[in-house]
Amino acid sequence: MINEQNIRILLKNRPNGWPTEDDFEIEVSQIPSIKEGEILLETMWLSLDPYMRGRMNDAKSYADPVQIGAPMVGGAVAKVVESRSPMFVKNDIVEGRIGWQKYAVSSGIELRTVDKSLGPIQTAIGVLGMPGLTAYFGFLDVCEPRPGDIVVVSAASGAVGQVVGQIAKIMGCTVIGTAGSDEKIKFILDELGFDYGINYKSEDICESLDKFCPDGIDIYFDNVGGELTDAVMDRLRVGARISVCGQISQYNNSQLQLGPRNIGSLVRSQAKMEGFLVHAYSNKYPEGLDKMSKWIKEGKLKYKEDIVKGIENAPKTFIGMLNGENFGKTLIKVSDD
Amino acid sequence: MINEQNIRILLKNRPNGWPTEDDFEIEVSQIPSIKEGEILLETMWLSLDPYMRGRMNDAKSYADPVQIGAPMVGGAVAKVVESRSPMFVKNDIVEGRIGWQKYAVSSGIELRTVDKSLGPIQTAIGVLGMPGLTAYFGFLDVCEPRPGDIVVVSAASGAVGQVVGQIAKIMGCTVIGTAGSDEKIKFILDELGFDYGINYKSEDICESLDKFCPDGIDIYFDNVGGELTDAVMDRLRVGARISVCGQISQYNNSQLQLGPRNIGSLVRSQAKMEGFLVHAYSNKYPEGLDKMSKWIKEGKLKYKEDIVKGIENAPKTFIGMLNGENFGKTLIKVSDD
Numbered sequence: 001m002i003n004e005q006n007i008r009i010l011l012k013n014r015p016n017g018w019p020t021e022d023d024f025e026i027e028v029s030q031i032p033s034i035k036e037g038e039i040l041l042e043t044m045w046l047s048l049d050p051y052m053r054g055r056m057n058d059a060k061s062y063a064d065p066v067q068i069g070a071p072m073v074g075g076a077v078a079k080v081v082e083s084r085s086p087m088f089v090k091n092d093i094v095e096g097r098i099g100w101q102k103y104a105v106s107s108g109i110e111l112r113t114v115d116k117s118l119g120p121i122q123t124a125i126g127v128l129g130m131p132g133l134t135a136y137f138g139f140l141d142v143c144e145p146r147p148g149d150i151v152v153v154s155a156a157s158g159a160v161g162q163v164v165g166q167i168a169k170i171m172g173c174t175v176i177g178t179a180g181s182d183e184k185i186k187f188i189l190d191e192l193g194f195d196y197g198i199n200y201k202s203e204d205i206c207e208s209l210d211k212f213c214p215d216g217i218d219i220y221f222d223n224v225g226g227e228l229t230d231a232v233m234d235r236l237r238v239g240a241r242i243s244v245c246g247q248i249s250q251y252n253n254s255q256l257q258l259g260p261r262n263i264g265s266l267v268r269s270q271a272k273m274e275g276f277l278v279h280a281y282s283n284k285y286p287e288g289l290d291k292m293s294k295w296i297k298e299g300k301l302k303y304k305e306d307i308v309k310g311i312e313n314a315p316k317t318f319i320g321m322l323n324g325e326n327f328g329k330t331l332i333k334v335s336d337d
Numbered sequence: 338m339i340n341e342q343n344i345r346i347l348l349k350n351r352p353n354g355w356p357t358e359d360d361f362e363i364e365v366s367q368i369p370s371i372k373e374g375e376i377l378l379e380t381m382w383l384s385l386d387p388y389m390r391g392r393m394n395d396a397k398s399y400a401d402p403v404q405i406g407a408p409m410v411g412g413a414v415a416k417v418v419e420s421r422s423p424m425f426v427k428n429d430i431v432e433g434r435i436g437w438q439k440y441a442v443s444s445g446i447e448l449r450t451v452d453k454s455l456g457p458i459q460t461a462i463g464v465l466g467m468p469g470l471t472a473y474f475g476f477l478d479v480c481e482p483r484p485g486d487i488v489v490v491s492a493a494s495g496a497v498g499q500v501v502g503q504i505a506k507i508m509g510c511t512v513i514g515t516a517g518s519d520e521k522i523k524f525i526l527d528e529l530g531f532d533y534g535i536n537y538k539s540e541d542i543c544e545s546l547d548k549f550c551p552d553g554i555d556i557y558f559d560n561v562g563g564e565l566t567d568a569v570m571d572r573l574r575v576g577a578r579i580s581v582c583g584q585i586s587q588y589n590n591s592q593l594q595l596g597p598r599n600i601g602s603l604v605r606s607q608a609k610m611e612g613f614l615v616h617a618y619s620n621k622y623p624e625g626l627d628k629m630s631k632w633i634k635e636g637k638l639k640y641k642e643d644i645v646k647g648i649e650n651a652p653k654t655f656i657g658m659l660n661g662e663n664f665g666k667t668l669i670k671v672s673d674d
Binding site: 272273274275 | 608609610611612
């Protein structure tokens, strides 16, 4: 550790539209020292998630923006390399909002110890962490699935979408996933057991929806927004439920769009569209984790990770993810286990 | 009755965009005769409602379009002038989907007898009929109001909006209404007890909302759509509920709009937007009527009607209503009581 240095990825500029690598600064510095009550963390796994694009803007949202010059925010799994806190001992594995930095000082507050018996430690920021819990509550609580429901999931091979589709199958629904490559479609069909897949880049979405769900759609789990949402809104069945989880197709719009259009389709179908944040369910996280880790052990719930090594690759990997270049849950492997 | 003739308003053309009087045909014909089991109705009051614009299109909706050459659909209060049915006797007052016609033959199915003790008979197609029930269930069931909630109601002096705002006051909410003239605003403030009013034609909606509800909006009862919805979506509080009742600002768009934009605001605020049709609550109508007639008798619920005489004036009155020229619930007085 003596010869090592810290690497932190700082927000340099607020992007106007698509971010570029120039919007990030890779800062090399000394490993910080800790005071009484603090711990020093070495990041092992960093999660990259679409919501981070929102934090780069200086705009009203459900969380504060990242300040210029500050490390990018993000969930990570880290090892305690030094502790002057009674809460943690050296070599503990923890998860929390550690940010894009190789070494970090923490008071230990808001960190949780990773339960290694549930799965590989990086699942604590994947299928058994925020993205998985988002899928679990955003689908089960907001969409209230019933056996036989026709479910459309966008970004179906992504961190959240892959879990939503599999839970929908566990619940007895018919599941249509959309993704941006034939490889991803093959994966959700062959590996995850989705019923149908639509490659939105090569297929006519409306035609494919009419083919796979001629009688309409009961549930739409929306990670993407944009044209797919347009197509789904026009095909809602009576009493449809739309869980608005993400709108990745819209995050890099430099001009703010105006409010909703074509809302009449909600009236025609007496449908409900609900935005949600996973934090609202924090008191039910243990239930969700319990259920999902059981499903994983029973082979009913699989997960796919897209792993890139080296924290210095976080900016370009993040930009690629916003462009759909990832395949599965995007993780940066910062340190070896 | 011997010398009288029937007048029926038929759909002549499907309008592209705004309807004109030329899209309707006023047909004068003989009063029809009835067979065994039928009744002859003389329409006394005809309700004009924004939803009728949708019926003029040959488009997928929750109800079938009016056929070219057929009478326009619509709720009405009528007197039984001749009966060969055991269900009704002469001079009974009934309410049902009788359409834009002075005399109509009916089997009596789907007609309900008007309870004159509840209020003037035309309230059966107003505050104590479809518009009032739409307000009652669309607000209480979909919006789940709590005392102290900040409520925005569009088309606030209209048939539905005036009832929503008053029920919101009964429930202890703070109510902001929007309407298109100073006279309407004065009415909702002075007569109906709304807390604030915004004349959307003369005021900057965003500025006025920021003034009247600087901390945001809990409930939006949406009769109108369009720019007001844009402004409200940007000011939703966490857990907001949007009841999508109508979208009158959009009914005359000749080009179909694409799906919703700016849905990210639902996520930020974890808000719910739900379309509804009053028919879904038909098994609870007695409860709604009971409650509302009680409120009317207690002076807690008032209603304003905009009455035009003569069924031949229905087309131009309907077009004017779509343009906001009505003031209160639009009714055509077809026959004298």
